Amino acid sequence: MTSxxxxxxxxxxxxxxxxxxxxxxxxxxxxxxxxxxxxxxxxRTLAPGQHLVEAELAExxxxxxxxxxxxxxxxxxxxxxxxxxxxxxxxxxxxxEEADQLLAVRSVLETYSAxxxxxxxxxxDVKILKKLQRAGEEALVTANVERLVKANADLHAAVAAxxxxxxxxxxxxxxxxxxxxxxxxxxxxxxxxxxxEHAELVTAIADGDAERAGEVMHRHAEQxxxxxxxxxxxxxxxxxx
Amino acid sequence: MTSxxxxxxxxxxxxxxxxxxxxxxxxxxxxxxxxxxxxxxxxRTLAPGQHLVEAELAExxxxxxxxxxxxxxxxxxxxxxxxxxxxxxxxxxxxxEEADQLLAVRSVLETYSAxxxxxxxxxxDVKILKKLQRAGEEALVTANVERLVKANADLHAAVAAxxxxxxxxxxxxxxxxxxxxxxxxxxxxxxxxxxxEHAELVTAIADGDAERAGEVMHRHAEQxxxxxxxxxxxxxxxxxx
DNA sequence: GCTCCAAATATTGCATACAGTATACGGACA
DNA sequence: TGTCCGTATACTGTATGCAATATTTGGAGC
Numbered sequence: 001m002t003s004x005x006x007x008x009x010x011x012x013x014x015x016x017x018x019x020x021x022x023x024x025x026x027x028x029x030x031x032x033x034x035x036x037x038x039x040x041x042x043x044r045t046l047a048p049g050q051h052l053v054e055a056e057l058a059e060x061x062x063x064x065x066x067x068x069x070x071x072x073x074x075x076x077x078x079x080x081x082x083x084x085x086x087x088x089x090x091x092x093x094x095x096x097e098e099a100d101q102l103l104a105v106r107s108v109l110e111t112y113s114a115x116x117x118x119x120x121x122x123x124x125d126v127k128i129l130k131k132l133q134r135a136g137e138e139a140l141v142t143a144n145v146e147r148l149v150k151a152n153a154d155l156h157a158a159v160a161a162x163x164x165x166x167x168x169x170x171x172x173x174x175x176x177x178x179x180x181x182x183x184x185x186x187x188x189x190x191x192x193x194x195x196x197e198h199a200e201l202v203t204a205i206a207d208g209d210a211e212r213a214g215e216v217m218h219r220h221a222e223q224x225x226x227x228x229x230x231x232x233x234x235x236x237x238x239x240x241x
Numbered sequence: 242m243t244s245x246x247x248x249x250x251x252x253x254x255x256x257x258x259x260x261x262x263x264x265x266x267x268x269x270x271x272x273x274x275x276x277x278x279x280x281x282x283x284x285r286t287l288a289p290g291q292h293l294v295e296a297e298l299a300e301x302x303x304x305x306x307x308x309x310x311x312x313x314x315x316x317x318x319x320x321x322x323x324x325x326x327x328x329x330x331x332x333x334x335x336x337x338e339e340a341d342q343l344l345a346v347r348s349v350l351e352t353y354s355a356x357x358x359x360x361x362x363x364x365x366d367v368k369i370l371k372k373l374q375r376a377g378e379e380a381l382v383t384a385n386v387e388r389l390v391k392a393n394a395d396l397h398a399a400v401a402a403x404x405x406x407x408x409x410x411x412x413x414x415x416x417x418x419x420x421x422x423x424x425x426x427x428x429x430x431x432x433x434x435x436x437x438e439h440a441e442l443v444t445a446i447a448d449g450d451a452e453r454a455g456e457v458m459h460r461h462a463e464q465x466x467x468x469x470x471x472x473x474x475x476x477x478x479x480x481x482x
Numbered sequence: 483g484c485t486c487c488a489a490a491t492a493t494t495g496c497a498t499a500c501a502g503t504a505t506a507c508g509g510a511c512a
Numbered sequence: 513t514g515t516c517c518g519t520a521t522a523c524t525g526t527a528t529g530c531a532a533t534a535t536t537t538g539g540a541g542c
Binding site for chain 2: 483496497498502503504505
């Protein structure tokens with residue numbers, strides 16, 4: 001029977017408000033699989049270079065091979081796995097060179113993003129930024145790496161959103177997630193300076209000073225890049241948690 | 242690189258030359274389907290907003306639904322179609338706003354790309370650029386729009402390649418293809434100025450003047466953006482080819 | 483003992499089949 | 513006559529089956 005109160009073609013006017021509320025969608029399975037696999041990759045549960053066998057993953061996740069295949073292909077286009085023809089999927093192994101290139105691109109995109117944000121920011125936007133800034137500083141106190149990394153990502157995403165350029169936001173999202181993967185292991189030592197720079201950035205955006213915001217962000221990104229490089233050079237104190 | 246310790250019958254030396262020659266790969270069908278569909282979209286054979294039915298496409302291309310599905314999903318991540326859950330694929334309808342955002346991002350990426358190219362260009366790189374420049378000018382004479390657009394894309398791709406940043410190249414490739422889609426209809430009036438600017442760019446790169454190369458490219462990209470905007474404003478001479 | 487070859491196994495790629503959901507059509511009721 | 517509801521149809525999402533190809537293992541020849 002009709003157990004769901006489906007207001008299918010409603011929009012009769014009286015229900016116009018309902019249009020804003022997203023109806024519960026049947027959540028595509030491939031999306032869930034994508035998220036799950038991505039989590040496993042970022043967790044290092046699936047190690048770089050590892051061969052991913054569709055059937056194994058399917059059984060592990062309790063689904064058929066089909067959604068797994070589709071998820072793997074999207075993971076490829078997003079740079080998380082390499083899909084070699086007739087051979088299967090392998091977790092992408094990031095080279096130092098590639099990481100540097102990614103950080104360089106990120107620097108350029110984020111710099112532009114900061115400029116845009118400074119030009120478009122409304123008072124309520126600034127409010128959000130300050131809130132995220134506080135959340136980050138709190139995470140800094142608790143020294144919870146995972147929370148710190150997330151707070152960082154949130155702030156950058158918010159800045160991108162304020163820029164009102166969706167294409168740019170989407171790209172930054174992609175790049176940042178990959179950067180985050182490389183960067184997580186070294187997030188701790190950098191975090192303190194990082195949030196000072198964030199504070200500067202938020203101020204510049206609040207002032208509507210595009211030039212300065214861009215400059216601050218550029219410095220911020222380049223500093224991250226440098227930190228990454230340094231930590232790679234003296235890699236011996238690699239403590240896994 | 243095979244990380245497996247068993248170097249089975251690996252490159253005995255006498256066959257080392259064969260390594261350079263790509264063995265005839267069983268050409269993944271989904272790739273062919275992707276290319277075919279993309280061509281149809283760029284051709285406007287599949288109109289923006291059109292509902293793409295998997296079964297129809299499959300029959301038309303003489304394959305099953307499976308490779309079609311996979312191609313459609315990649316087309317989504319690349320921004321060519323919108324995949325609405327339980328509803329199917331629709332050819333993406335580009336809004337003016339989105340086009341402008343895309344051109345803005347392109348401008349930023351290309352500017353950086355030009356700087357990198359100026360820093361890394363070798364004499365042989367410059368040779369290639371000049372060759373492409375000549376090819377473009379020849380296409381300009383023949384007034385073949387399709388060839389012009391391709392020559393343009395080739396030059397930009399070459400500049401990106403010289404920059405030695407693969408991540409950047411890949412991104413520029415994606416963005417440029419979409420820009421090209423929006424831009425093709427108005428390619429003709431702009432082409433003359435465009436190739437003059439290209440010449441300037443090539444010179445700057447040949448001189449290794451990163452600052453100037455970046456500036457020229459920035460101007461070039463912004464000019465394109467402006468032209469796009471103008472042509473949208475006075476849109477009445479829309480001649481279909 | 484080492485190399486080369488061949489059968490066996492494993493895994494991908496593609497095709498088909500089935501189930502769930504959204505849209506479209508047609509009839510009943512006010 | 514207009515609106516609402518129920519059924520029918522179409523399409524997507526997922527699962528399974530089959531063929532082609534790559535990898536591994538075992539054995540024969542030098």
